[in-house]
Amino acid sequence: MSRAATNLQIDSARLWGTIHDTAQFGATPKGGVRRLTLSAEDKQVRDWFRKACEEAGLEVHVDALGSMFGLRKGRDMSKPPIGVGSHLDTQPTGGKYDGILGTLAALEMVRTLNDAGIETELPICICNWTNEEGSRFAPAMMASAAYVGDFTTDDILSRKDAEGVTVAQALDSIGYRGDAPVGRQKFTSFVELHIEQGPILEAENKTIGVVDSGQGVLWYDGKITGFESHAGSTPMPLRRDALATLSEIVLAMESIAKKHGPKAVGTIGEAVIAAPSRNVIPGEIAFTVDCRSADAAIMDALDRDLRAAIAEIAARRKVDVKLDLVWRKAPTHFDPRLVDAVENAATQLGYSHRRITSGAGHDACNLNTVMPAAMVFVPCKDGISHNELEDATQADCAAGANVLMHTVLALAGVAS
């Protein structure tokens, strides 16, 4: 690598500026971002991103699920590009960094290479994957899951949000149903920068997380059918209370996850009582379950223990509980050669680092099933994410972007 390339640093202030400028698209009063996938706010940031890519000389195209790809040519166009990026959608009460840092750092890398006049051997393709968050439409990492063939494009296009709007309708309504078939854009390998979304790097005072693995995920849709009756006149022993049933399930999930110590988590994130009323015993509740582990055997145990607990609770309370697995993502083991490349970049740049497991799911986890992939983490304040208070420092964001760029340069090769 040339001396110029070896010492190359991204423009920290410019990266910080784009993060904070684009946070206007869906800004919330509490300083967070609400930019649900394929919403009007998502269209705003997509339009901005397309223009920024074009201004950086990239050739932009959009696939049938709305994922955006910006190609920077390399000297050797016979090989697929190195993919770099993340997502620009957020949770309903999300932060300014989750996904966004990784996508805008990819753009910053291109701008830096342009400024330095650096050509790479392989082309580079920066990506904005549709619906990584999974909050409006399930599953999470939706577009990359279709990309790797876990779901067909038609299946995904027909998925509905809580209002009954399909992915297809949502794409059309913001004009982001592209022409390119999902999967046509090939990659040689893929690298993603992200905030850790957990407390480990901060606690250990490390700047870079070299992500070598990721938790597997189980997502369920649940429905409890008890019996509505009068809150005043129905004796306690005769009740078939759907909310008391849910309460036991929530606490069972919690203790099942805790049983596996730090190796598992379990959460009920959504619960909606049908026709709620103060003086009516809840009769019907829809809920979701999210549980995870990096260990496939523990994932099986979580599923088994949760189902057994629910069966016992339902029988004892004489209620009906349905639990449908709607998504299963196996644990991720990132490509060892790429993990080493990330570690080398961090070492060469002199950043403190450690290997780490991702608690969250990422598009890179999906992509790793069909190509070599890896990830770079940077700390976030108090490990907080999926919260409007999500925060990270300018220095850590820049460090992560530098590690990302040097990993990509190592993978793509410098031509000039």
Added chain:
Amino acid sequence: MSRAATNLQIDSARLWGTIHDTAQFGATPKGGVRRLTLSAEDKQVRDWFRKACEEAGLEVHVDALGSMFGLRKGRDMSKPPIGVGSHLDTQPTGGKYDGILGTLAALEMVRTLNDAGIETELPICICNWTNEEGSRFAPAMMASAAYVGDFTTDDILSRKDAEGVTVAQALDSIGYRGDAPVGRQKFTSFVELHIEQGPILEAENKTIGVVDSGQGVLWYDGKITGFESHAGSTPMPLRRDALATLSEIVLAMESIAKKHGPKAVGTIGEAVIAAPSRNVIPGEIAFTVDCRSADAAIMDALDRDLRAAIAEIAARRKVDVKLDLVWRKAPTHFDPRLVDAVENAATQLGYSHRRITSGAGHDACNLNTVMPAAMVFVPCKDGISHNELEDATQADCAAGANVLMHTVLALAGVAS
């Protein structure tokens, strides 16, 4: 009492017909009724009721909270009438009898007296009280609570539903904000017929419940503030999960109520997660609590135990829980002379009967604080109420209406 009056029976088929004809106003596909107070459906049944009262020769007026009064003159107009009636509003997924039976039986009684040409000494006033259910606006038995002075009319007019619509706006929108000041219509005493809404009469095969008491009610609004964070990357011990907190509160309420055996009940009927998402640990939940006992000392214990349990749970889980008492109704002890009158009527008509405590609240419970009041119960199927499957037999409805009529005749006196 004349022989004609002694043997008088209401028209069972006509009563049954009006119950089932008016069930069209807000009919649900499952055979129930959704007729939230002051809704378009409530206007429909009110318009029907006004016309039916006028056709029965009653002088109808409406008070400032929309309660409807139909006066049948007596020979002695120097005394206030005997009040009879109940309510025509329902729960979101309510039945065809709760409140409706009592209101339409009062109308049926007037029709029967008219047909038999019977004049009473005292006048009779049949009533449809606004918002007995308390589902759209709190508290329940709202209009009768204002009638007895527990709340001012202005306070009640400013109460809001979940959409922010005030009682005043809702009254105006259906044209039922009347001219009469709340409380102007005086009564000598008040009698209300209702389905039991509990399982006792059916289990003991009794036709009539002679209601001598009613449970007191505590209603609370609660709010849990935990901390939203990522469902995948937040370790279990670091969570401040609002839904796990609620779950412990729900189960604590259940066991506190059970501790008092059949003498108490406790229910969480509403719980709403703010900004729910599958992969976000719930950070904020609003909920309601309804707990009851016929024993004032037990009500105090319920309040104390619930607050203590919540304080312990909140401290342990490092979350904030607010619990505001929004309504407290003391236990009811109905007027002994009127309770005897109900019992005498049941005995004379040859119906099996027993004394009973009302599990539910009723307008008669409020009215009993300022005038002698009593209630008649009839069985309902499996004790089910606040459910679209609520059911009762024609024979039991007719028996209840006959006991109601003969109680009223005993109180009003027969003139001719």
